[in-house]
Amino acid sequence: xxxxxxxxxxxxxLCIYSFLYRDNPFYRFAEHLFVxxxxxxxxxxxIHQGVIPLAWEPLSEAVSAxxxxxxxxTTPEIRSAxxxxxxxxxxxxxxxxxxxxxPRHNWLVRYPIAILIGFGAGIAIPNMxxxxxxxxxxxxxxxxGAIGPFVDVPPEARLSALDIFGAILMVIxxxxxxxxxxFSVEHRGPINWLSKVGIxxxxxxxxxxxxxxxxxxxxxxIHRVGFLINEWxxxxxxxx
Amino acid sequence: xxxxxxxxxxxxIFILVALVVIIPTLIPVRLPITVSEPTQKLYDFxxxxxxxxxxxxxxxxxxxxxxxxxxxxxAVMQHCFSKGVRVIGMTLYPNTPTLADKLMRKIADENNxxxxxxxxxxxxxPGTLPVILGMGTNIANVFETDYxxxxxxxxxxxxxxxxYDQIDLLLDxxxxxxxxxxxIYANTRYGLKIAAGVTAVxxxxxxxxxxxxxxxxxxxxxxxxxxxxxxxxxPGDGTxxxxxxxxxxxxxxxxxILGNVAFFIRQEREA
Numbered sequence: 001x002x003x004x005x006x007x008x009x010x011x012x013x014l015c016i017y018s019f020l021y022r023d024n025p026f027y028r029f030a031e032h033l034f035v036x037x038x039x040x041x042x043x044x045x046x047i048h049q050g051v052i053p054l055a056w057e058p059l060s061e062a063v064s065a066x067x068x069x070x071x072x073x074t075t076p077e078i079r080s081a082x083x084x085x086x087x088x089x090x091x092x093x094x095x096x097x098x099x100x101x102x103p104r105h106n107w108l109v110r111y112p113i114a115i116l117i118g119f120g121a122g123i124a125i126p127n128m129x130x131x132x133x134x135x136x137x138x139x140x141x142x143x144x145g146a147i148g149p150f151v152d153v154p155p156e157a158r159l160s161a162l163d164i165f166g167a168i169l170m171v172i173x174x175x176x177x178x179x180x181x182x183f184s185v186e187h188r189g190p191i192n193w194l195s196k197v198g199i200x201x202x203x204x205x206x207x208x209x210x211x212x213x214x215x216x217x218x219x220x221x222i223h224r225v226g227f228l229i230n231e232w233x234x235x236x237x238x239x240x
Numbered sequence: 241x242x243x244x245x246x247x248x249x250x251x252x253i254f255i256l257v258a259l260v261v262i263i264p265t266l267i268p269v270r271l272p273i274t275v276s277e278p279t280q281k282l283y284d285f286x287x288x289x290x291x292x293x294x295x296x297x298x299x300x301x302x303x304x305x306x307x308x309x310x311x312x313x314x315a316v317m318q319h320c321f322s323k324g325v326r327v328i329g330m331t332l333y334p335n336t337p338t339l340a341d342k343l344m345r346k347i348a349d350e351n352n353x354x355x356x357x358x359x360x361x362x363x364x365x366p367g368t369l370p371v372i373l374g375m376g377t378n379i380a381n382v383f384e385t386d387y388x389x390x391x392x393x394x395x396x397x398x399x400x401x402x403x404y405d406q407i408d409l410l411l412d413x414x415x416x417x418x419x420x421x422x423x424i425y426a427n428t429r430y431g432l433k434i435a436a437g438v439t440a441v442x443x444x445x446x447x448x449x450x451x452x453x454x455x456x457x458x459x460x461x462x463x464x465x466x467x468x469x470x471x472x473x474x475p476g477d478g479t480x481x482x483x484x485x486x487x488x489x490x491x492x493x494x495x496x497i498l499g500n501v502a503f504f505i506r507q508e509r510e511a
Contacts (some may be wrong), residue, residue: 020254038302042334049337050366053384123369123425131424131454139452209444212461214492215485216308216440218261219462222484223307225261226477 003235010232013224055091058084140174143167173201242509245502253495260491264484270475271483278450279467282435282457285409286316291324294401295409298422299331299340305415305439306339311465311478312437313413314347319472321351321358326397328407329361330383332371332418337364341387356395363387368421376404376430404432409456413437419446423454437464 015030062084068074069082093115099108144167146159159167179191180198187195275283286295297316301309320327329344331337341361353359362383365371374382379401385391392398400406410432412419419436426432433456436446440461449455459468462485465478 021251034304038335045334045337045364046366049334049364049387054365120369123373127424127428131428135428135452135454136448139448205444212440212443215461215463215489218257218485218488218492219307219440219481220305221257222261222265222462222481222488225258225265226480226484229262229265 003238006231006235010228013228017224055087059087059091062087140170143170172197177201242502242506245498246506256491256495257488260487261484264487265480268480269483269487270479271486273466273470273479273482275467275470276460276463278455278458278460279464279471280457282316282411282459283319283468283471285433285435285456286319286323286325289323289325289408292326293408294326294328294397294406295320295411296328296330296407298410298412298414298418299329299336299343300333300412300418301415301439302333302335303339307481308439308461308465309413309415309437310343311462311476311481312459312468313343314476315465315468315472315474315478316411316437316459317344317347317359318351318474319468321348321353324358325408326357327353327359328397328401329359331364332368334364334366337361337387356390357397360392360395360397361387362392368418369425372421372425373429376426376432378403404430407432409433409435411435411437414442415439417442417445419455420449423449427454435459 012030012033015026016034018024019027061081065078065081066085068078093112096108096112099105143159143163146153146157147164147167176194176198178198180195180202182191182195185191289295297313299309299313317327319325327344329340331340341363344359344361345355347353348355348359362379363386365382371382379398380392383392386395404410404426410422410426412422412434414436415438419434419438419442422432422434427434434454435456435458436449437459438446438461440463443458443460446455446458446460450458459465462478462481465476466482467478469476469478
């Protein structure tokens, strides 16, 4: 069975790489198969790991507990299971997403969307500000607190010449890049120069990102080539 | 000649790239590896953890991007098991549970780690934000059972673990932007220490967090995996991948230089 899996994986890998020569039915078959299996598998996992344990099981337990409560045979465990009935509220709101399918009732979808946006914004705004603005600003300024001899810091905690250069470069980069995105003032004279330096910093950033992207894509290829050579060609011995 | 070069069939480049990947795979070459600061920081952090500490590993990558995070996971888990550090696995990707479960069991078997005592895999729960935030209050509220459906109250490793307060580090093995979500919600809100093992595509995005200390350490792509393997003195998939990648990078650098030179020569001729 494992051998069969290796051969199927090798066939599909070669189908995908055949696109490098030109678009062809083998490539399209493998592409559609990958998309279909990914979505199908994702849905099954979401049902088994999400819907069943988080919604179906607690709700069905609560309903059977309610029935037991009604018939009079109750225990403290059964009473606590009754709390599961409250899950009806989030489940009902979640089900309202399907109202989108009905033209007459699609306005109902606004309620779960409103809850999601309200919850998302309320949680995200303070945490994002803290993580991406305040912490980053602190990290940009903080090194200057360790530059001796102007600041009273123990010699072992003082920054080296290279670190000082890095800290100054960082501040220049931040100011110049922000200036490039500052459109309330016309980019002329010193502002123009600052924004041009900002463009240089941005280009270096994009260059680093592009280089890393190439590295990442190559890693995927190396992994597949390694699989084809070591596992697929390696399986020939077991077959012949 | 110049025109011919500028209009070269791209498939020739594909063949060249394929050759520089295939040849080093067939004839392995060991190139020197220098350990970078982000990798060293993560290694040192785990090295200093006392036996019995707990780290959480989030397998936030899919089957299409496992080339880089898997060697990282192997190296870090090997390190943890050798030091008696317990590992709790989980994922925010619906396509990953089977992959991650299989990987954890394989590495655990190689290191004689026992399921439930040295490691556990909790599986997947839908909804990124509610999962990250929910575990900050009570992990059992989010994962009532592990991936094998065992109630987590019956799993020894989870006995004294309620929420992030009992987790010493979260290592997010990510192929997307989920590391940022962990930083924004788990680190900022709950003070959970976070490290990242990311694919090369998102390395540049992570450096600001590393510089600010919001990330304890980082494994950048194949490079990070290879460096960690070097620190463990146990070369593995990361080392093999990095050696092969080095030849491909060299080819790409040469092609970029040639392309630029040809471009400027043509520009000058046209002028």
